[in-house]
Amino acid sequence: MTPSQDATPLPLQPPQYSATADSSIILLKQRPSPATTLDSLPYRRSNPSLSTLFASTASLSGSHPGSGTATPTTSVVPGSVFSPGSRQNGTQSPGGLPLGLSDKYRNLIQRAFAPHVAVLADADTEALLRGKGLEGGFLQLLRPFGESVTGKVTIRDSVGASRSWDDFGVRFVGVADGLGLPTVPGRSPELRIDTANGQRDGGRPSSSSTRPRTRTGGNVPQIEELVERHLRFSEESQHHGMANDYLDHRDIGPQGESSSSPFYTLYLRRLLSGLPIVPHETFAHPVACVIAVSSRNPDPTEELRRLYARQHDGDLRLPQWVENEYLRYYVLVHEEETGDIAKSNQMFEKMKRHFGLHCHLLRLKSQQCIPSDDDSVALPACEWISAGEEIDEIRKHETADDITNPTPYLPDSDVTAIRTFVRELVAQSVVPNMERMVATWNEQVLARRRGLSGRFMSLSKRWTPFGSSRNSSSPTVGSSNSNYDSLQGFYRPDAPEAQMRKLADYCFMLRDWKLALSTYDILRTDFNNDKAWRYYAGAAEMAALSALMSTAPMSSKTRTENIDSWIEAASYSYTDRQRSAAPYYALRTLALGLELLRLRGSSAADDAALWASRILETNLVGDVGHALFTERVSACYAARTGIGSMKLGSRKRKAAMWSVMAAENWLKLNKALQAEKCLDRALMLYDVNTENGEGVVKLPMQQMQAFINEIRQQILALRLANRGYHDGEDEGTEVEQSLMVEEATETLDKSPRGNRKSLIGAAAPPIDVGPLSPMLERREGEEKKDDQFE
Amino acid sequence: MSYHFTILGPLDNPLFTHEFGTSRSGGDGVSRFTTAERALNPFILHSALDIVEEVQWGPSTSSGSAPMYLKHIDKYQNNFISCWITGGNVKFLLLTRPRDEALGLTSGGGQRGSLAGGRGALGGQGVYNPTSPATEEAVKNFFVDVYEGWVKTIMNPFYAVGNGDVVKSPVFRARVAQAAKKYL
Structure with a gap:
């Protein structure tokens, strides 16, 4: 395999490769074609401004002071002095958070x-x-x-x-x-x-x-595309040995801060950036x-x-x-x-x-x-730009060379x-x-x-309709005494309902959760009576959020009775009611609801996981979002710790299962790094559970072990494929190498993009011959013995 | 309708696994799991143990003796899990995967479900309901039969559950298959 997979050219990317000899030596041996030199080049490496862009955004998204996991190694922008990450440890940390949970997402939401x-x-x-x-x-x-x-x-x-x-x-x-x-x-x-x-x-x-148009957010496919770009960049920079600790979480814990991937934070942030103006x-x-x-x-x-x-x-x-x-x-x-x-x-x-x-x-x-002037400061990067805007920005940086850095200075x-x-x-x-x-x-x-x-x-x-016209002969009767204009679908801004909604929103923005909650609650019933479904969904959503945002303790009864039903009503009314489908808002409701519920400690974690899997079931997200939210379900279950010495009521096994599934999802998306991280976390969760912690983890069921081994192997194959067998760290991969080369020669005369497509498939052959491959160094001999169990 | 039946020992180790399809309403008794689903089944069953333990050790819902049949306890997407727990902390887990028609995923489709989730459970909407009385009863009968066979199996002095021995007895497997054919 060649490095060509790393440098998958993006669409709309003018070819601007320059030959670097060292990386193409290996591949020249394998397939001596001029096409290889073209697409084999890690052009991104030659573009520091771009990597700065990725790294700076990622450091924003993963920003938590003192965590130190998301420090970019690339040249630090002068504007990083203003990096908002340093301000996150504000005054607003609510007391009594369970161990291992941070209120990072609460801060994110209240700033959004x-x-x-x-x-x-x-x-x-x-x-x-x-x-x-x-x-x-x-x-x-x-x-x-x-x-x-x-x-x-x-x-x-x-x-x-x-x-x-x-x-x-x-x-x-x-x-x-x-x-x-x-x-x-x-x-x-x-x-x-x-x-x-x-x-x-x-x-x-x-x-x-x-x-x-790009400055308006609320476009889920664009968010997906953006996160995909970030992911791809992290995979590539990993394999090129550039930015080695770019989002590199080596210390994976079963729960807590490290269980939330920076890409998920990025996803949420972009979900909340550039809110569209709607009635x-x-x-x-x-x-x-x-x-x-x-x-x-x-x-x-x-x-x-x-x-x-x-x-x-x-x-x-x-x-x-x-x-x-x-x-x-x-x-x-x-x-x-x-x-x-x-x-x-x-x-x-x-x-x-x-x-x-x-x-x-x-x-x-x-x-x-200009940058070389005395006391010149770069314009800080915007943190809350919409996904479309950031994609534009990345494109701009990709096409620019490193001399003309487009960041303005002041x-x-x-x-x-x-x-x-x-x-x-x-x-x-x-x-x-x-x-x-x-x-x-x-x-x-x-x-x-x-x-x-x-x-x-x-x-x-x-x-009133009861008295005036019992059988509502004309459709206008019902709406005549309500302020809702059901034909155009909005309240006039001077209507009391609209003013109350504005009041509640102002309270929410000024972080007065209590008044916001009571106002939203009144509005909910009013909108329900007026059959203004979109408004109703909005009020229910914000009622749930403001109830969860307040740091006051909440009994599990009110939680299940009110908040769950509000989230349910909001997500239902946003998606299913008549013609008012707004999947973006449904996704926002569920995602924010799940994050805030997760912060409520172990008793609410089940609910959080429920809403997360609701997102998956209703197909509100695309492929990347699917993998991210699968990971999130796992994190929700992991947040639930058991009681007593036996850890009763913990959800380790469920968390582990969802982690495995997340690993599988990432693998399907060709993201070896993420997949491996999920798999490691899953094994760690299983390990704690089965309590035979020393040495190799052995799962209770053979099929599970086999499945995990297979995924592990696919990840290895994918990583090797991505790396192009640079380091030769893995002994004896001849079998696969020959397979890969065959596969590669078939696709020589295709476009670089087509080439990449085919290579996704090409990762498969070594998987099928998996048990024969000598690459099974992770599997223990004794397991091989009972492979034929049953 | 496809089923995956597993007996798990006290240390979460599988002692017995049997996979079958419905024999009711013209079913041929062959399971219809896809390869991906089949690979996931052990994970789903294993993760259900979290819930099993919670029910097992949690406050009793019924007064008096704790029931062995815990009914439908967990659900993962379209897979429903029922549990029976023996006195020796051995768990019988039955994973039920209704056909897509029975879930209302595809429109149309005849009412060819089995007794569990079949005629009775399908009710008016034709959606599989794991907690309907007919389903629970059918699964219970299945478990009772299997439990009877299980008790006879563990009475064998050469078989020790505690060691995590796998049940190899063809008689037991035949009994499970028979019970499956009869009730599910």
């Missing part, structure tokens, strides 16, 4: 649901930033800084208690980002205009048409809009007014089910080199008189900064200025404003609904 802030800048600002090398304009500049606000952010909840969070963040989005789901009623796709691209007219039609939940609806004008502009006031008008009711207006009266924040971008600071200050004073607190003077340098003073700006925006405008809205709605809407009259109103609403 962050307020969205739309960004709109005028043409001059965009031109200024493009001059600085930021193609994405003002939005690209702000985005990474919004994800992590420096310092602590103090939030007062509904009862007036303050709490500080140091991992609070906001998402900066384009004005019309996130309008992507095809099921959104009454929207035409051309309304998805990016702020940056919308202004520089049709000069680059391709970018303006693709960009906004039934308001997380992605903007809570504020930053409107920026440049000081270059001759008449900034007029420009601000124009931008506001465009955004409030002009061409950038969001659909009518989005509340339009959100906070506007005005920014004057001052250019240090060319601008006149006195004039800018004067202008800013005027703005302050007009808009009060909600404005800012941002001073930026206008010339482009002067240090700019970075400080932006940090200050974001901090001010969040701590002084966005959060207080949200708190105020929550208080207002709480008083005006929720209290009324909760009070006696509110209950009576909802009751009478429910019973």
Whole structure:
């Protein structure tokens, strides 16, 4: 076998191989064809910026301080100073977590649901930033800084208690980002205009048409593709001896931190990135809009007014089910080199008189900064980009050579200025404003609904059809007294239901789980009565999540009675009800539910495993997701520890079985590394269970042992295949080698991609001759003896 | 409908394995596991031991004596597992894999299920239900017959369960096959 399998060329990848002699020596012996030299090259090795990209994302995803397992060896980006991994040990660790579980996923979830802030800048600002090398304009500049606000952010909840969070963040989005789901009623796709691209007219039609779409998440196949790329990269870098400890978990424990693969974390993170704007939940609806004008502009006031008008009711207006009266924040971008600071200050004073607190003077340098400059800092990588965006990014890095690293650099003073700006925006405008809205709605809407009259109103609403038209002759009768527009499928933003949903979502984003839970619970019944199924599913989902997010202890009775039924109802209503199929949301419900349940300790682990296997059964995920979630079922069962000396009620055997199945799944996907990890974990679980721990693990049943041996062998074959027999560490593989060579020569004249396909099959022949192969060094002689058992 | 029957000793070691299909309703008594399913069966049975032990040592649901027949205890995808536990901590595990029609996976298909999960259990919807009385009764009868044979087998002074000896007696195998043919 040759190294050609490692360097499987990607689609859309221009051939850019350069001959390196050392790796192709072996293969020239085996199949002397010019084609081999072409596709045999580990082109990725020559591209450090790409590996940095993979490694940095992986280090983000696997980030847990002190674990040290996910440190990339590749050249560290200067931006890693801002790597959010260092902030994960925040104040919010809930007490009483069972041993071996970390609240990594709870942190992930609470950071995922962050307020969205739309960004709109005028043409001059965009031109200024493009001059600085930021193609994405003002939005690209702000985005990474919004994800992590420096310092602590103090939030007062509904009862007036303050709490500080140091991992609070906001998402900066384009004005019309996130309008992507095809099921959104009454929207035409051309309304998805990016702020940056919308202004520089049709000069680059391709970018303006693709960009906004990729910034919207919620696309499961894209997530799969992305994770697949990361996996492939890790396999290849492993076999090339590059980045040896890239995600290398040698210390596999039966449970605990190491049992969650960084790829699963990546999967979840991308699942929660770029939430689409939809009617039934308001997380992605903007809570504020930053409107920026440049000081270059001759008449900034007029420009601000124009931008506001465009955004409030002009061409950038969001659909009518989005509340339009959100906070506007005005920014004057001052250019240090060319601008006149006195004039800018004067202008800013005027703005302050007009808009009060909600404005800012941002001073930026206008010339482009290069890495070799003094105190230049790379723009930090965005952590919460959607899968599509990250794929684009990877493609960009793959095609770029290592000299022109596309990461833009900024002067240090700019970075400080932006940090200050974001901090001010969040701590002084966005959060207080949200708190105020929550208080207002709480008083005006929720209290009324909760009070006696509110209950009576909802009751009478429910019973009105009973009095007026008993047999509901016309379909409009039922909906006439409800606020739900069943034809278009949404509530108007001023309807009490919509406001309550917004209230609950704000509470959730401000991490006031208690009020969120009670509001969602009321909404659930209201939506149910209105037969607004999508809304109902959303409310049930978030009710379950906010109940699980709160750190208060929960009896197993409430858990089984409420939360399970809510998750059940949400996943059912998201997928099965009439025509409103939203598998993405069902997957989100189940995945988050299972993670949070798993944190609840051993009694909830069974439920967690149940939801995980529900994901598998309902086919909500693709191949990669299937393998990842199979692994996750195993982790859920492993989280359940038994009681007493006999470990009664533990689920070791089940965990082990699911691990074996995960190994099998990975093997089918040609991921030797992952498969081996799962298999090792399975054997460890079995070992603990059978308690004959010294020496080789022997399973109680021969068929099981045989099955595992076979998988082990297939993994070995696959690894050897991937490695191309570099090291010769395995003695006597002639049998297979001849087989492989035969197989390879058959496919010589095919395209590289076809070649790879065929090699997937090629791993099979050595498996069939498995027992004859001398590669059975792992099998004990005594086992061979009783191979013929029965 | 395919079955996989295994007797597991106290140390989780298999003592006896028998695989068969239904003989009811025109079945030919041959199991219809695919190769992949067959490879997984031992894993599924083994993992069911977690649940068996929990039921075995957990608080008793019935007052008085603990039952030997634990009924349907576990499920993995479409495989249903029933258990019978003897006084010597030997577990009889029966894995049932209904045909796809009986699970409602494929539309149509005649009602050709066996008695266990057959006519009675299929009920109106035609979906296999492991906890229906007819199914439980059929499996119980099967277990009772096997248990009778088992007791006679372990009375053999040359056979020691504790050593993890595999049951080689052709008589016992014949009895299991007979019981399977009769009830399942």
